[in-house]
Amino acid sequence: ATVVTLGSPRAANAGYGSARVAVTTPPQIKSSLSLESLLGLDRAKQEQLESALLPSQVTDLLEELQRQRDDLQARIEAALSTDVQREEAQAALRARLRSAEEVVRKLEADVADLERQELMDGARTKAR
Numbered sequence: 001a002t003v004v005t006l007g008s009p010r011a012a013n014a015g016y017g018s019a020r021v022a023v024t025t026p027p028q029i030k031s032s033l034s035l036e037s038l039l040g041l042d043r044a045k046q047e048q049l050e051s052a053l054l055p056s057q058v059t060d061l062l063e064e065l066q067r068q069r070d071d072l073q074a075r076i077e078a079a080l081s082t083d084v085q086r087e088e089a090q091a092a093l094r095a096r097l098r099s100a101e102e103v104v105r106k107l108e109a110d111v112a113d114l115e116r117q118e119l120m121d122g123a124r125t126k127a128r
Contacts, residue, residue: 033049033057033061034064035065038050
């Protein structure tokens with residue numbers, strides 16, 4: 001019997017399946033990422049992008065969101081201010097209208113008094 005040795009026995013280093021270390025590539029994010037472009041993505045893409053944002057990009061998006069919020073708040077306040085001014089102007093016009101109507105009623109009453117006076121003066125003149 002012949003014994004053949006091919007060398008000294010060593011531990012096997014066989015692996016099964018994929019490698020133990022996964023290589024991931026972060027998504028390329030445009031430096032000009034805007035809030036509108038982020039919101040225009042579907043939810044899965046938004047989550048993928050959000051997970052890869054740099055702190056400076058998050059800060060930029062938050063600042064943009066705050067600017068938009070401030071702009072909307074200023075527009076709302078301007079609209080409310082305009083509404084208040086419009087209501088004040090309408091109230092002033094209604095007051096002027098009521099005053100003018102009162103003047104017209106007084107003048108109509110004066111005309112009616114004058115007409116009655118003329119009728120009475122005409123009746124006295126005929127009676128003489």
